[in-house]
Amino acid sequence: MEMEVKKPRIIAIANQKGGVGKTTTAINLSAALTRLDKQVMLIDIDPGAHATYGLGILAHKLERTVYNVFKGEATIEDAIIEILIEDKSMDFLPSSLELAEAEMILFNTPGREFLLSNALSSITKYDFIFIDCPPSLGLMTLNALVAAREVFIPLQAEFLALQGLSKLLDSIAIIKERLNPALELMGVVATRFDGRRILNREVVEKIRSYFGEKAYNLPIRENISLAESPSHGLTIFEYSPSSYGATDYLALAEDILERT
Numbered sequence: 001m002e003m004e005v006k007k008p009r010i011i012a013i014a015n016q017k018g019g020v021g022k023t024t025t026a027i028n029l030s031a032a033l034t035r036l037d038k039q040v041m042l043i044d045i046d047p048g049a050h051a052t053y054g055l056g057i058l059a060h061k062l063e064r065t066v067y068n069v070f071k072g073e074a075t076i077e078d079a080i081i082e083i084l085i086e087d088k089s090m091d092f093l094p095s096s097l098e099l100a101e102a103e104m105i106l107f108n109t110p111g112r113e114f115l116l117s118n119a120l121s122s123i124t125k126y127d128f129i130f131i132d133c134p135p136s137l138g139l140m141t142l143n144a145l146v147a148a149r150e151v152f153i154p155l156q157a158e159f160l161a162l163q164g165l166s167k168l169l170d171s172i173a174i175i176k177e178r179l180n181p182a183l184e185l186m187g188v189v190a191t192r193f194d195g196r197r198i199l200n201r202e203v204v205e206k207i208r209s210y211f212g213e214k215a216y217n218l219p220i221r222e223n224i225s226l227a228e229s230p231s232h233g234l235t236i237f238e239y240s241p242s243s244y245g246a247t248d249y250l251a252l253a254e255d256i257l258e259r260t
């Protein structure tokens with residue numbers, strides 16, 4: 001009998017626009033799935049290291065980060081940090097500010113777009129691996145989209161939310177064609193939603209009509225606790241478990257599990 005090898009779902013959280021909720025979603029969706037007993041790894045490949053600092057880790061003081069993995073100096077296992085979420089835990093691969101140099105250092109390295117994919121190839125123990133991408137379509141996002149099988153796109157529910165999206169969707173199509181045939185759009189989620197604003201509701205309607213069933217039903221509401229929790233180094237579930245933010249990210253996680 002053949003042993004079935006568990007394949008993690010590798011999901012890039014991408015949008016070249018900054019401030020749309022990628023990092024907030026990466027941290028709190030990973031935490032929500034951890035709370036639902038899934039084995040999760042979160043990877044920060046943003047040279048800004050927002051997810052790393054947001055989880056209370058001082059990126060500039062770390063000895064091993066995703067940067068060392070990219071340079072072939074460390075394995076993912078060497079660099080992983082365990083993040084406790086109540087009585088459960090998830091694995092986190094931190095970023096560092098040095099990652100900004102990687103783009104230049106790796107410029108002439110053959111196969112530089114496959115570095116993350118190769119580093120992940122032997123990793124099988126997770127249900128989900130999320131990759132928090134930087135706000136650009138550079139080498140780091142390219143590595144994420146080559147390593148991932150799915151792309152999840154947060155869209156801020158505001159004017160011009162869809163602007164720039166065709167460029168992202170084009171990039172996904174090109175990467176699928178040339179580098180990663182398995183890549184699929186997992187879905188989009190509206191973030192920072194304020195139901196009192198007619199414009200927000202219109203944008204969510206637009207997202208639904210454009211993406212159909214790929215648009216996740218429940219938007220993530222604007223919630224002050226979500227904005228505050230990173231400065232305490234905590235996920236929303238520890239910082240404010242009864243907030244809208246905790247409710248919404250748990251609902252999103254449940255929706256994701258129901259769809260599979």
Ligand SMILES: Nc1ncnc2c1ncn2[C@@H]1O[C@H](COP(=O)(O)OP(=O)(O)O)[C@@H](O)[C@H]1O
Pocket residue numbers: 017018019020021022023024025050135191192193220221222223224226227228230
């Ligand atoms: N649902 C939300 N409610 C309130 N503030 C939010 C929400 N989502 C994100 N934010 C805040 O908006 C800013 C940008 O979010 P972030 O997740 O860092 O976006 P990105 O990673 O796409 O640049 C951050 O200050 C974050 O705390």
Ligand SMILES: [Mg+2]
Pocket residue numbers: 022023024046050051133134135
């Ligand atoms: Mg971010």
